Amino acid sequence: MTAVLERELGTGEYLLPSAQARAAALARAAAACPGVLAPIRVWKRPDAVVAFTVSVVSGASLAELRAEHAFSLGECVAVGVGVAKALAAMHGERLAHGDVTAANVVVDGRTVTLVDTMGALVDGAEATPAGDVAALGLLLRSLADEQAAPVIEAWTAPLHAADPAERPTAAHAAAALALCSPPQAVRKPAAPVAAAIRSGAVPRTVARAEDRWWRVEKAAKRLSPLAALAVIGTFAGVGLMPAVAATDGPEHAAVVLTERRIEALAQGDAAALAELTIPDSEAAASNPEAIEAFVGLELKAVTAEVISATETEAVVEVTSELSGYSVGPGEHPPATVTAVLELSLTRQGWLVGRVLPAP
DSSP: OOOEEEEEEEOOTTHHHHHHHHHHHHHHHHHHOTTEEOOSEEEEOTTSOEEEEEEOOSSEEHHHHHHHOOBOHHHHHHHHHHHHHHHHHHHHTTOOOSOOOGGGEEEETTEEEEEOOSGGGTSSSOOOHHHHHHHHHHHHHHHBOTTTHHHHHHHHGGGGOSSGGGSOOHHHHHHHHHTTSOOOOOOOOSSOHHHHHHHTOSOOOOOOGGGGGGOOOOOSOOOOHHHHHHTTTOOOBSSSSOOBOTTSOHHHHHHHHHHHHHHHHHHTOHHHHTTSBOTTSHHHHTOOSOOOOOBTOOEEEEEEEEEEEOSSEEEEEEEEEEOOEEETTEEEOOEEEEEEEEEEEETTEEEEEEEEOOO
16 A cells, blocks of 8 residues: 655635646646656645645655765766656646755655645745756755766756746756766665764765755754753754654654654764754754763653644654763763654654643
């Protein structure tokens, strides 16, 4: 049975027919190019919210993969050609994507899938094919490693022409990029990201200006050990540590997010903490900019109990049994901490939006 993900679009008198029309056009584009992910179903729920479902495709998003490694020229070509072909199929159906970003491209070796979030219907800005082409150029520049960057930047220059009418079409972009280098299958994650961070194997690359959300910079602000444990369920951001998969239930998601929180505290990695919640949420606002390593901190046991849940929201009580640890000259005994997490199922997966008072 294929796993599916439900997404909400919002409410409005004309939203349902508009969403149904876009879904039908996406289905035609998907028939022309398998790299387009089309909705399975679009409907209006009893609460008047228009929603749709899409299949959960295999592989990892470029946001997840980029956190582990920069891309070689051949990998950039494989991704660029795949995305450009998907865009060409969409543009052929008079559709513009409007959000060509690393989070919306899923890669499995040589298979590249462009996910359409239907956001062009509700974000208030007019998406255009020329805008999609420019976004593709920015995406490839954000992926390229040091050796690939000069070639990619030169190739993508026409995609950023000041006059949108002078930019190549997506189909022309795909053909031109294919001439840069033979495509190379994108490397798969060598190990789960949490394990890679534990071993220090994940590159701590500072984001480019157009990708500020990818990496939170460390600053002088410090978080005290007691404060950190008091908000043990508080997290922030997306990127280096991917969110828990949409196919996992909220109970499992709460456990995994807590495990990742403890791992980040033990490493003293504020940026890793910044990967576990919804940006601009209450949880994100309380995230530290820099911390010292909680030496010896381990999660001995963790339990989670779902208090309430829908398909896209959940409130989960998490109890964590922690080992003793030290921070600087201070020694701290073992402790048991309880937090109530408000989780949301985002396009990246399960993330924390708010930490509620424990009962």
